[in-house]
Amino acid sequence: MKAAVVTFPGSNGDYDLYKAAQQVGFDTHFVWHRERGLRAFDVVLLPGGFSYGDYLRAGAIARMSPIMEDVVAFADAGGPVLGICNGFQTLCEAGLLPGALVRNDVLRFQGKDVRVRVERADLPFTCDYSDGQILTIPIAHGEGNYEADEATLEKLEGEGRVVFRYVDREGSATDEANPNGSWHNIAGLTNESGNVLGLMPHPERAMERILGSDHGLALFTSLATSVPVLSA
Amino acid sequence: MSTAEGSATENSVSPRAGDPPITPEVVADHGLSPEEYVRIRSIMERELTYTELGIFSAMWSEHCGYKNSRRLLRLLPTRAPWVIQGPGENAGVIDVGDGYALAFKIESHNHPSAVEPYQGAATGVGGILRDIFTMGARPVAILDSLRFGDLDSGRVRYLFSGVVSGVGDYGNCVGIPNIGGEVAFDRGYEGNPIVNAMCLGLMKREELITASASGVGNTLMTVGARTGRDGIHGATFASEELSVDSDEASRPQVQVGDPFTEKLLLEASLELIASGVITGIQDMGAAGITSSATEMAGRAGTGVELEMTDVPTRERGMTPYEILLSESQERMLVVVEKGREGEVKRILEKWELEAAEIGCVTDDGRFRILENGVIVADIPALPLTQGCPTYEREGIESEEIQGLRAMDLSEHLIPEGDLTKSFLLLLGSPNVASKRWIYEQYDTTVRTATAVRPGGDAGVIRIRGTNRAVAATTDCNGRFVYLEPKRGTMIAAAEAARNLVCVGALPTAVTNNLNFGNPLKPHIYYQMRESVLGLVEACDTFETPVTGGNVSLYNETDGNAIYPTPVIGMVGVIEDVGTVTAQAFQHEGDDIVLLGVNTEELGGSEYLYVTADLVAGAPAAVDLDGERSLQQAVLKMIGERLLSSAHDCSEGGLACALAEAALGDGGAPHGISVELDDDLRPVAVLFGEAQGRIVVSCSPDKTDEVLSVAGRHAVPARKIGTVGGPTDDFGIVVRGGSVSTPLGEMATAYFDSLANLMDTTPTGP
Numbered sequence: 001m002k003a004a005v006v007t008f009p010g011s012n013g014d015y016d017l018y019k020a021a022q023q024v025g026f027d028t029h030f031v032w033h034r035e036r037g038l039r040a041f042d043v044v045l046l047p048g049g050f051s052y053g054d055y056l057r058a059g060a061i062a063r064m065s066p067i068m069e070d071v072v073a074f075a076d077a078g079g080p081v082l083g084i085c086n087g088f089q090t091l092c093e094a095g096l097l098p099g100a101l102v103r104n105d106v107l108r109f110q111g112k113d114v115r116v117r118v119e120r121a122d123l124p125f126t127c128d129y130s131d132g133q134i135l136t137i138p139i140a141h142g143e144g145n146y147e148a149d150e151a152t153l154e155k156l157e158g159e160g161r162v163v164f165r166y167v168d169r170e171g172s173a174t175d176e177a178n179p180n181g182s183w184h185n186i187a188g189l190t191n192e193s194g195n196v197l198g199l200m201p202h203p204e205r206a207m208e209r210i211l212g213s214d215h216g217l218a219l220f221t222s223l224a225t226s227v228p229v230l231s232a
Numbered sequence: 233m234s235t236a237e238g239s240a241t242e243n244s245v246s247p248r249a250g251d252p253p254i255t256p257e258v259v260a261d262h263g264l265s266p267e268e269y270v271r272i273r274s275i276m277e278r279e280l281t282y283t284e285l286g287i288f289s290a291m292w293s294e295h296c297g298y299k300n301s302r303r304l305l306r307l308l309p310t311r312a313p314w315v316i317q318g319p320g321e322n323a324g325v326i327d328v329g330d331g332y333a334l335a336f337k338i339e340s341h342n343h344p345s346a347v348e349p350y351q352g353a354a355t356g357v358g359g360i361l362r363d364i365f366t367m368g369a370r371p372v373a374i375l376d377s378l379r380f381g382d383l384d385s386g387r388v389r390y391l392f393s394g395v396v397s398g399v400g401d402y403g404n405c406v407g408i409p410n411i412g413g414e415v416a417f418d419r420g421y422e423g424n425p426i427v428n429a430m431c432l433g434l435m436k437r438e439e440l441i442t443a444s445a446s447g448v449g450n451t452l453m454t455v456g457a458r459t460g461r462d463g464i465h466g467a468t469f470a471s472e473e474l475s476v477d478s479d480e481a482s483r484p485q486v487q488v489g490d491p492f493t494e495k496l497l498l499e500a501s502l503e504l505i506a507s508g509v510i511t512g513i514q515d516m517g518a519a520g521i522t523s524s525a526t527e528m529a530g531r532a533g534t535g536v537e538l539e540m541t542d543v544p545t546r547e548r549g550m551t552p553y554e555i556l557l558s559e560s561q562e563r564m565l566v567v568v569e570k571g572r573e574g575e576v577k578r579i580l581e582k583w584e585l586e587a588a589e590i591g592c593v594t595d596d597g598r599f600r601i602l603e604n605g606v607i608v609a610d611i612p613a614l615p616l617t618q619g620c621p622t623y624e625r626e627g628i629e630s631e632e633i634q635g636l637r638a639m640d641l642s643e644h645l646i647p648e649g650d651l652t653k654s655f656l657l658l659l660g661s662p663n664v665a666s667k668r669w670i671y672e673q674y675d676t677t678v679r680t681a682t683a684v685r686p687g688g689d690a691g692v693i694r695i696r697g698t699n700r701a702v703a704a705t706t707d708c709n710g711r712f713v714y715l716e717p718k719r720g721t722m723i724a725a726a727e728a729a730r731n732l733v734c735v736g737a738l739p740t741a742v743t744n745n746l747n748f749g750n751p752l753k754p755h756i757y758y759q760m761r762e763s764v765l766g767l768v769e770a771c772d773t774f775e776t777p778v779t780g781g782n783v784s785l786y787n788e789t790d791g792n793a794i795y796p797t798p799v800i801g802m803v804g805v806i807e808d809v810g811t812v813t814a815q816a817f818q819h820e821g822d823d824i825v826l827l828g829v830n831t832e833e834l835g836g837s838e839y840l841y842v843t844a845d846l847v848a849g850a851p852a853a854v855d856l857d858g859e860r861s862l863q864q865a866v867l868k869m870i871g872e873r874l875l876s877s878a879h880d881c882s883e884g885g886l887a888c889a890l891a892e893a894a895l896g897d898g899g900a901p902h903g904i905s906v907e908l909d910d911d912l913r914p915v916a917v918l919f920g921e922a923q924g925r926i927v928v929s930c931s932p933d934k935t936d937e938v939l940s941v942a943g944r945h946a947v948p949a950r951k952i953g954t955v956g957g958p959t960d961d962f963g964i965v966v967r968g969g970s971v972s973t974p975l976g977e978m979a980t981a982y983f984d985s986l987a988n989l990m991d992t993t994p995t996g997p
Contacts, residue, residue: 009496010495010496012405012406012407012678013407015679016678016679019680019696020680032582048678050404050405050407050491050492053405053491053492053493054492055492108397108672108673109400109401109404109672109673109674109675110673111404111672111674111675111676111677112672138677140404140676140677142404202677205677205678205680207680210683210694210810210812211677211680211683211694212677212682212685
């Protein structure tokens, strides 16, 4: 069971993602953005950070890295691809997920714990959660405000592709609970086939109680459970 | 690469075409006194070239040469069995157990931040990160210690928000968590903010590398960014007072940061060090290539020869003078084993960075600069780095401050009135209120090691693969130091140590940042001397040696000095990360125990500042031996897992400490019911800033044991109340009054005031 963590110049969550995948039993490898070939892997992980300094636009340059062609091919073949924070931004830039992540509505970087609700517990990324479960997970981003046109949003909601939503303590998707202005409080979404997930919060930083929360652990155990089934 | 034509002993260097002649005015413009120039002349045994003058000016500036502070700094204790590297290197290093070493240092970027807050602060973070990774350590945490004027000024809000964005954006991008620090607002810092950044780095003991140019014939290479015209003479600029005109005129001396390049440089440098191809590495910080090359040669007792036309530059036509003194960011100088230059280039290429051979290590002890093979500067390296004259100035205490200290405060204490109102006012004052508005702009969780985030007494970073953790804090109450420098500095060190023990860390070592005014003024030099003497006593008592730090002088605007601000960055070791203790109350029904004694200490207090707009009186008494006993008692209690929480009392006194413990991060607040029978005026009990106090909470079945541990350490202790639930009020009864408020009202005052101040009013230069 092999996981690839793709590292771009400026990635800084690669190490955390590597450790998280390792913690649940993946044989995990860093793949430098100029390398090619992901066929040997069962899951591909795109980490957080500031690839290329987020110059031009977050993820805009990273998506032109040689490895991204392989990431797209891997996803098209049905392989599970997870993009967190900058990884989510890169997935949107690469067209694997619709919409875009723009500057937070508060116009400041936001680094804090947020609550998200699990909207779908039937994906390879979420099967160890339960529907409607509320998680406490850190965010750390300046451009996490999810935007898409009305038609896309309608389609996303209609097809149940919103996977995580920012909510308050009671589980309601209020404006106060939304840390960045995302439309429909969207924190994470999947593609049509449900094998690509992008999310702004950092589950890989919520793996141990001693560091504040272990609510991210089930996302990685979900992958560890599903991958053997997927590749069978 | 070309070699010098002619013999090095032939002592003549012709002036370079186009360079200005050396006149007394030019010497003065370079910040050197006539006496200093005479001394340089005699070292050189001839007239200087313009390039050589520039080099001396930078190396003999206050910033690089420590001319007015070195004699005082020599007094500081620097040794202990756990100190691996004391002062004199890029950063101090201590042994933290299980084969790990911790590199740490604090540095100031006050002057640039006063002129261009965003870039000034950002490059301050960049510089301190490089100081850590050039030791071979991976940076694991940042702390920032900030001071500004009062927030009712638009310009102050502009400086404050710019500095916070700068600190945040740089650290966030490189991916180093911010784990704490402090910020204070007081008109004493109007116009001259203090921006100090501290960094912690971890490495295996054997990964330590130093900054020395050893191995004659080895190659010197620059790696990282190219050299541009930015920051020329930054070191000299940092050694002058600011004036109203500094703003525009000094802007070219402020560097511009690129955290993306820094991240690549960090990874490339650690890979270079691990590869074993380099024998030394140093950041090109203040005074750029000049200081890095001469200091590396000075440490190894060698010389260096550099060819300026081989230095990659951003712009054409840069003179040797400009190249040598540029402070362009994200550059390193490395010493490479002869013949392995290609390996360096390959590593740098992977990280999409440049490396260039610019010179070599020589055996003649000279700092020799060539331009197209022609010598343009030739200076003995040792006198350049070590020969800067040091001064002991006259120190006399200002009579005005003596008067302030002796002031009878009782006439300024408003009649007791509504204590709850005063309490809420104090809790919402920017100095006491939650700093959430600041640290939510920082990434505090990247690298998945942050066990205690900002907002607590000290930040904690777990050492992965071990059971251990390191803790760090920065502290200094400038008002106390202003009113009585020696005592105020002892208080800063004592508070830092209390902060560490509250999370369960044994205070281990100190890095200090001495921020003062113009040392040529006797009352400023007095503050420096007394302050250092206070630090010596405190560090001796606490067994926390000073392993390095930074001195920032001339922090004055139009002749007005800042409060003397010797920021103490203290680190501690936690053997079992499972014992890390929270600041906030944890369980309804727990007992609240006060360790230490309430005394009437309102001098220099936040209460006096907020209610009477006054900074006066004598700072609180401090008993260093008593503090030491208190530290040991708390560590014992935490080690035996007796405590649910521990929190130090500082600005705003006991009432505010209780409020902070009751509110926590706002997620699960607790009401309290506390009764205090001290025979003191109510405001002194509630808001006085007596030292040596820590509020702890524990399960009622452990209270007797807590009191008994305190007793065995001769620490006064008593139960003062109980922790309530989320719907209970916050109530404190004292002799002659009480404070009582619903938690919601208190939370609004505490959590929202800074955001309200910053988000609803415009900033402006």
